[in-house]
Amino acid sequence: QQTLAKDASKKRCYDFLNMTSRSFAAVIQELDDELRDAVCLFYLVLRGLDTIEDDMTLDLDRKVELLRSFDQIIYKEGWTFNENGPNEKDRALLVHFDVVIAEFLRLKPEFQAVIANITKLMGNGMADYATGEHRENTSVATIKDFDLYCHYVAGLVGYGLSDLFAASGLESEEIAKDKALSNSMGLFLQKTNIIRDYREDLDDGRQFWPREIWGKYADKFSDFIQPENKLKAQYCLSNMVLNVLDDVPQVLTYLSKLRNQSVFNFCAIPQVMAISTLALVFNNLDIYHRNIKIRKGEAVKLILDSTDMDNVVSIFRHYVFEISRKNEATDPNFMEISMAIGRVSIQV
Ligand SMILES: O=C(O)CO[C@@H](C(=O)O)[C@@H](OCCCCCc1ccc2ccccc2c1)C(=O)NCCCCCc1ccc2ccccc2c1
Ligand SMILES: [Mg+2]
Numbered sequence: 001q002q003t004l005a006k007d008a009s010k011k012r013c014y015d016f017l018n019m020t021s022r023s024f025a026a027v028i029q030e031l032d033d034e035l036r037d038a039v040c041l042f043y044l045v046l047r048g049l050d051t052i053e054d055d056m057t058l059d060l061d062r063k064v065e066l067l068r069s070f071d072q073i074i075y076k077e078g079w080t081f082n083e084n085g086p087n088e089k090d091r092a093l094l095v096h097f098d099v100v101i102a103e104f105l106r107l108k109p110e111f112q113a114v115i116a117n118i119t120k121l122m123g124n125g126m127a128d129y130a131t132g133e134h135r136e137n138t139s140v141a142t143i144k145d146f147d148l149y150c151h152y153v154a155g156l157v158g159y160g161l162s163d164l165f166a167a168s169g170l171e172s173e174e175i176a177k178d179k180a181l182s183n184s185m186g187l188f189l190q191k192t193n194i195i196r197d198y199r200e201d202l203d204d205g206r207q208f209w210p211r212e213i214w215g216k217y218a219d220k221f222s223d224f225i226q227p228e229n230k231l232k233a234q235y236c237l238s239n240m241v242l243n244v245l246d247d248v249p250q251v252l253t254y255l256s257k258l259r260n261q262s263v264f265n266f267c268a269i270p271q272v273m274a275i276s277t278l279a280l281v282f283n284n285l286d287i288y289h290r291n292i293k294i295r296k297g298e299a300v301k302l303i304l305d306s307t308d309m310d311n312v313v314s315i316f317r318h319y320v321f322e323i324s325r326k327n328e329a330t331d332p333n334f335m336e337i338s339m340a341i342g343r344v345s346i347q348v
């Protein structure tokens with residue numbers, strides 16, 4: 001009877017994984033046995049934390065209390081949460097979070113420790129950001145703030161994944177040593193999403209683009225949706241893409257160190273989706289009006305092709321070339337973008 005109950009709650013966790021993630025559920029489920037459950041629970045715990053961070057209807061003090069104590073909450077058997085607003089997209093995960101906690105507590109202690117440590121760092125980072133001096137319109141001031149916020153919400157995921165890869169024995173301890181490489185794996189994904197999500201976040205009253213960049217092109221963050229600001233909007237966008245290109249060399253270096261096939265697929269697929277998305281959004285003013293996504297057919301092709309380093313390198317070369325083709329000489333960022341592309345091109 002016990003095993004039946006245990007299998008049922010594990011199955012429910014994978015149902016929550018498929019419910020809360022379009023892009024990561026498939027690649028997580030392809031991981032080898034030694035890693036699959038740990039990475040699934042790592043995702044669900046952090047998605048639960050992010051569901052609290054994203055909820056703008058929560059009282060700020062209540063939000064901060066939950067963010068800073070989430071690393072202890074995941075040890076509280078039976079804990080659930082139903083204070084999320086009705087429109088919070090993943091509220092069901094927290095309503096049934098006792099199932100996630102029960103499975104988390106069945107992981108090897110070493111995996112639990114990695115997940116709890118990253119949860120503590122991310123929860124406190126999110127809380128610091130939510131209560132920081134720029135709290136009034138949750139805006140990011142400098143490029144340094146931008147890198148720090150993305151480190152909290154995504155770079156730390158890279159840290160934790162590298163630790164899990166090493167702890168599982170499927171990758172060497174070496175992969176977890178170079179924190180800058182693990183950080184870039186998260187920054188590249190998160191920053192690309194932040195560029196793509198300009199309009200969705202603006203409508204939610206949130207802005208993650210650093211004022212140090214967009215302030216060069218407009219007085220207000222929402223100015224870019226006005227047709228008369230088309231040119232400024234294009235230059236601001238290319239400036240944002242330039243900032244993201246900095247992480248490409250480290251992403252390729254990290255991927256080249258992986259040895260386990262299932263880990264490589266898991267790491268490479270989100271990165272090739274991101275470089276494809278980056279080429280799509282570059283000089284594409286539609287991002288100021290709607291959420292654009294790469295076509296399904298292209299995504300499928302990328303997934304099938306991203307199984308070895310040579311293919312991944314040529315996929316990056318293809319999209320970096322596409323960005324250079326779209327790069328316009330009249331753009332004030334033209335030279336910097338050409339040089340950033342040059343730095344990547346000598347590597348791919
Ligand atoms: O609400 C949403 O749907 C989007 O939320 C974004 C936000 O609120 O900014 C934002 O929330 C961030 C806070 C929660 C992070 C949850 C997460 C994501 C992916 C994982 C993959 C594997 C294991 C654990 C994972 C944990 C978000 O989901 N951004 C997507 C990019 C995050 C990338 C994380 C990441 C970092 C390094 C990686 C290295 C290799 C493979 C996957 C990687 C994945
Ligand atoms: Mg979110």
Ligand SMILES: [Mg+2]
Pocket residue numbers: 050053054153
């Ligand atoms: Mg969030």
